[in-house]
Amino acid sequence: QKEVEQDPGPLSVPEGAIVSLNCTYSNSAFQYFMWYRQYSRKGPELLMYTYSSGNKEDGRFTAQVDKSSKYISLFIRDSQPSDSATYLCAMSAGLGKLIFGQGTELSVKP
Amino acid sequence: DGGITQSPKYLFRKEGQNVTLSCEQNLNHDAMYWYRQDPGQGLRLIYYSQIVNDFQKGDIAEGYSVSREKKESFPLTVTSAQKNPTAFYLCASSSGLAGGKPNEQFFGPGTRLTVL
Numbered sequence: 001q002k003e004v005e006q007d008p009g010p011l012s013v014p015e016g017a018i019v020s021l022n023c024t025y026s027n028s029a030f031q032y033f034m035w036y037r038q039y040s041r042k043g044p045e046l047l048m049y050t051y052s053s054g055n056k057e058d059g060r061f062t063a064q065v066d067k068s069s070k071y072i073s074l075f076i077r078d079s080q081p082s083d084s085a086t087y088l089c090a091m092s093a094g095l096g097k098l099i100f101g102q103g104t105e106l107s108v109k110p
Numbered sequence: 111d112g113g114i115t116q117s118p119k120y121l122f123r124k125e126g127q128n129v130t131l132s133c134e135q136n137l138n139h140d141a142m143y144w145y146r147q148d149p150g151q152g153l154r155l156i157y158y159s160q161i162v163n164d165f166q167k168g169d170i171a172e173g174y175s176v177s178r179e180k181k182e183s184f185p186l187t188v189t190s191a192q193k194n195p196t197a198f199y200l201c202a203s204s205s206g207l208a209g210g211k212p213n214e215q216f217f218g219p220g221t222r223l224t225v226l
Contacts, residue, residue: 008150032212043114043200043217044153051211088152092212096141096160096204097168100152 003027006089006101015110019076023089023101026070030091030099033065035074038086038103047087048074079108113137114218116201121223123188123195131186131221133201142184143202143215146170153200159184160206188223196225 006023013019021035032051036044048063050056050072056063064073072091076083089101114135123129135142141160145153155168159178173192178184184203188195199222202215 004152006152034214041220041222043202043219045217046214049214090153094212096206096212097155097158098153098212098215100145100154102150102152 001026003099004089004091004101007104008102010105010107012107012109013079015079015081015108017079017108019079019083019106019108021074021076021087021089021104021106023072023091024070025072025091025099027091027093027099028067028070029093031094032092033063033072034090034092034098035061035063036088036090036100038088040085044088079106081108081110084108114201114203114216116199116218116221118221119219121221123223123225125225126190128187128189129223131188131199131201131223133184133186133218135182135184135201135203135216135218137203137205137216138181139203139205139216140181141204141206142178143204144168144174144176144184144186145200145202147198147200147220156186156199195223198222 035048038044060077062075086103088103090098117132143158144156157176159165175187201218204215
């Protein structure tokens with residue numbers, strides 16, 4: 001079993017839809033949770049970073065962490081074609097190493 | 111502009127040859143990382159370095175080697191011992207840990223290696 005599991009998609013939604021991306025994990029030592037966005041043939045860029053259970057909002061993006069269920073989510077409201085990318089969850093136990101999920105490929109159709 | 115550069119963008123190699131991928135950063139970051147990305151598998155850690163002249167193996171270090179002689183440079187050599195080297199290679203850097211909390215990793219644009 002992988003330490004981090006992420007629905008691989010691909011996921012296709014119409015413009016304006018609410019998107020939900022999810023990851024589960026098995027290592028209870030993980031304390032820091034990140035979402036990276038990666039456009040095709042580019043390096044990933046950090047989108048959201050949380051280190052406690054609960055919600056964190058930034059514009060159209062909301063990151064949710066439920067440590068009791070070992071489950072994290074990223075919600076995108078009013079999705080735009082420019083949101084089309086691969087979304088990677090990443091987690092750390094605080095030792096500098098990140099463990100990544102497989103990535104979910106999202107396509108937002110105009 | 112501060113950032114991470116990787117070169118070349120595309121690299122072709124014959125079987126049995128070693129090849130070195132370049133990674134340079136001018137962000138004054140202490141920590142640097144090498145990842146491999148294959149379709150549908152996310153990013154897997156090859157090697158990482160928290161400080162100059164020191165580095166540790168990641169999850170898939172076999173067939174790879176690194177050096178960290180300068181703070182700003184962390185080259186990766188893909189040796190002939192790596193059985194399936196065709197992949198997208200990403201270098202990242204961060205300012206390390208702050209109070210035990212890992213700081214953001216910044217990624218370079220990647221190098222796509224193809225073995226012919």
